[in-house]
Every structure is written in C-alpha cells, then in structure tokens.
Amino acid sequence: MKTPxxxxxxxxxxxxxxxxxxxxxxxxxxxxxxxTAQAAGSLTTPTLVxxxxxxxxxxxxxxxxxxxxxxxxxxxERSADKDTQSGHWEMMGCPLPRPFTHFDHGFPPxxxxxxxxxxxxxxxxxxxxxxxxxxxxxxxxxxERTGLPIVYTSGDSVFQIAAHEEIVGVEKLYQWSGIAxxxxxxxxxxxxxxxxxxGTGGNYKRTFNRKDYSMPPPAPTVLDELKEAGVRVVGIGKxxxxxxxxxxxxxxxxxxxxDGMRRSIEKLKxxxxxxxxxxxxxxxSQYGHRRDPIGMARALAEFDEDLPALMAAMxxxxxxxxxxxxxxxxxxTKTTDHTREYAPILIYEKGAAGRDxxxxxxxxxxxxxxxEMFGLHCSAGKKLA
Numbered sequence: 001m002k003t004p005x006x007x008x009x010x011x012x013x014x015x016x017x018x019x020x021x022x023x024x025x026x027x028x029x030x031x032x033x034x035x036t037a038q039a040a041g042s043l044t045t046p047t048l049v050x051x052x053x054x055x056x057x058x059x060x061x062x063x064x065x066x067x068x069x070x071x072x073x074x075x076x077e078r079s080a081d082k083d084t085q086s087g088h089w090e091m092m093g094c095p096l097p098r099p100f101t102h103f104d105h106g107f108p109p110x111x112x113x114x115x116x117x118x119x120x121x122x123x124x125x126x127x128x129x130x131x132x133x134x135x136x137x138x139x140x141x142x143x144e145r146t147g148l149p150i151v152y153t154s155g156d157s158v159f160q161i162a163a164h165e166e167i168v169g170v171e172k173l174y175q176w177s178g179i180a181x182x183x184x185x186x187x188x189x190x191x192x193x194x195x196x197x198x199g200t201g202g203n204y205k206r207t208f209n210r211k212d213y214s215m216p217p218p219a220p221t222v223l224d225e226l227k228e229a230g231v232r233v234v235g236i237g238k239x240x241x242x243x244x245x246x247x248x249x250x251x252x253x254x255x256x257x258x259d260g261m262r263r264s265i266e267k268l269k270x271x272x273x274x275x276x277x278x279x280x281x282x283x284x285s286q287y288g289h290r291r292d293p294i295g296m297a298r299a300l301a302e303f304d305e306d307l308p309a310l311m312a313a314m315x316x317x318x319x320x321x322x323x324x325x326x327x328x329x330x331x332x333t334k335t336t337d338h339t340r341e342y343a344p345i346l347i348y349e350k351g352a353a354g355r356d357x358x359x360x361x362x363x364x365x366x367x368x369x370x371x372e373m374f375g376l377h378c379s380a381g382k383k384l385a
Contacts, residue, residue: 003273013284015327015341040297073357087325100157155337223247232274288328
C-alpha cells in the first residue's frame with residue numbers, strides 16, 4: 001500500500017475576517033483577504049477560485065463557485081495569542097493556553113543590561129516598538145558608524161535584532177540572537193528574530209538570512225509524533241524555526257514565496273510518502289506588516305500561478321491543505337501587527353469532490369486530519385476530511 005503524502009501550505013498572515021474575540025486584541029473589523037482584494041480592485045487567482053476560496057470569503061475577483069474542487073471552511077484560533085508560533089503550534093495539535101509575554105514599550109533594563117554584558121556591546125540602539133523598515137531608516141546610519149545592535153519589538157512577542165551583514169556579519173548577529181534567546185526563555189518571549197540587512201546611507205534592504213529563535217512548543221506536537229513513528233516530515237521555509245527544530249526529519253531554507261513553491265514542487269516529486277510542511281512568509285513579512293495591500297494581492301496572484309504545478313505533482317491519495325496561521329490586514333491602520341482572524345482551510349485531493357467543512361473550533365483540526373492519514377490519532381482536534 002502506498003504511503004500517503006500530506007502537503008500543508010501556510011499562507012502566513014492571510015486571515016479571512018476578525019474572530020469573535022478580536023476586540024480583546026483591538027482588531028475589530030479586520031479581514032486580510034477581503035480588504036486586500038478591495039484595495040487592489042480585484043484579485044487574480046483563478047486556481048484558488050476553482051478550489052473554493054471564494055466560498056470561504058467572497059471578495060472582488062473571488063466569487064463563490066457551485067462545485068469547488070476542494071473542501072472549504074474557516075477555523076477559529078483557540079490559542080491565547082495571534083502569533084506565528086501560536087498559529088502553527090495549534091495547527092499541529094498544541095494550542096497555547098496562555099499568551100506569550102509582550103513588551104509593548106521596549107525591554108526593561110534587567111533584560112537589556114544582561115544582553116549587553118553577555119553580547120559584549122556597550123549599549124543597544126532603539127529598544128522600542130517599531131516597524132522593521134522604519135527603524136532601519138531611523139537608526140541604520142548610527143548602526144553603520146557604531147556597529148551597535150538595533151533592538152526593537154512590536155505588538156507581537158518578539159525581540160528583534162537588526163545588524164548590517166558587512167559591518168557586524170551574519171554569524172555575529174546569530175550569536176547575539178542566541179544569547180538573547182537564552183536570556184528571554186524565563187520571560188516567555190515567543191521569538192528572537194535576527195534581522196540582517198545590507199545597504200548604505202539610509203538605503204537599506206533586509207536579506208533572506210533572517211533567522212528566528214523560537215521557544216519550543218510547550219508539549220509534543222503532531223510533527224513530533226509523526227517523526228517518532230518513522231514518518232518523513234520535511235519543513236520548508238521557517239517551519240524549522242517555528243518549532244525550534246523539533247519534529248522534522250529535514251528542513252529547507254527558502255528565499256521568498258516563489259522560491260518556497262519551487263522547492264516544494266521539487267521535493268514533492270522526490271518524496272515517496274510523508275509530510276511536506278510549507279510556510280510562505282512574504283504575505284506577512286513583506287506586505288502585511290508593511291501595510292501594502294497591492295503587494296499582498298500580487299503575491300496571492302503569484303502563488304496562484306505556482307499552485308497548478310504543485311497540484312499536478314500530486315498523486316491519488318495525497319492531500320493538499322491550504323491555510324493560514326493568523327491575519328495581517330494590510331489596510332489596518334491602528335498598528336502594523338498581526339490581526340486576530342479566522343484562518344481559511346482548503347483541502348484538495350485528486351478525484352475527490354469538495355464539501356463545506358463549516359466553521360471549525362480550532363486550528364488543531366488540521367493536525368488531526370494529517371496524523372490520521374498515517375494511522376495515528378490526535379485528540380486535540382477533529383478530522384476535517
């Protein structure tokens with residue numbers, strides 16, 4: 001009997017409407033997919049239309065169809081946060097029972113002083129909430145002169161360190177990030193993010209050498225159980241970072257969405273069975289946080305262009321899951337942070353008719369469905385299809 005293959009694609013940040021508890025996060029009225037389509041005038045995503053994305057969220061260029069090729073629905077996040085980790089962990093059967101610690105106004109002296117001492121730097125630049133691109137404009141020239149790390153945060157639980165690749169170097173930046181991760185573990189800060197950049201004189205560009213240093217999931221995940229059972233589990237993009245390296249048999253670094261799709265198609269053609277878990281981060285990092293709905297619409301069109309080749313590489317019995325980990329509404333002006341939204345869920349299987357999956361109570365239903373493909377069980381969620 002052929003070993004099944006599950007392909008999970010996370011459109012990072014592409015939510016489909018604010019959750020009932022969005023008011024607790026200040027995110028009422030957000031809808032990443034709808035507002036992106038409205039701002040762009042229309043989406044150009046014919047493959048996603050055929051799969052039934054418009055049956056989850058009608059939007060300009062995204063109509064409902066009578067016979068969608070995929071099963072479709074939307075999922076509530078049960079976790080007490082709206083972060084990349086909480087979304088992915090819950091997806092893999094490990095919801096976050098209490099939120100990460102957020103330092104919305106910068107980090108206290110007890111953290112910064114210890115970081116400076118262990119990193120061997122006199123001080124840090126910034127130490128405040130900021131947009132990553134804006135803080136480079138503000139502090140990049142001073143960093144060029146001094147070589148001091150730029151530290152900043154956001155409404156998410158993150159300690160971000162930016163450094164110039166040619167002045168500090170990527171390895172030194174990674175070393176600083178590892179030091180910060182060790183310091184911040186007791187404080188329950190979700191991620192330390194190394195943010196390398198290049199350029200001069202205020203004209204800076206972040207590079208693909210970004211690296212996330214995550215807290216490990218608080219309990220075993222579906223990925224851990226699959227790996228222990230001998231199932232091949234391949235992470236593409238920042239999956240390895242999100243799960244702190246756990247539960248994977250192989251990890252592949254990518255340089256943007258299109259590179260991620262190219263590598264996913266190549267890997268799928270080589271895999272006899274197992275799980276291919278893909279994060280496409282550009283929707284979030286390049287367009288959501290930067291409040292660029294036109295760029296978000298273009299990225300969705302590019303993903304739609306790449307999707308048929310992946311679907312063509314699928315075989316009977318394979319299942320393709322397309323979902324998201326949270327929202328990041330590019331038209332939301334109150335903050336540049338993630339937004340508390342439903343996640344879409346599409347499940348495509350060659351030769352299988354699509355059906356309405358309704359509204360699901362948890363992202364855990366993805367992991368429950370995947371693990372049952374391999375004869376295992378996850379009690380945290382319910383099988384989708």
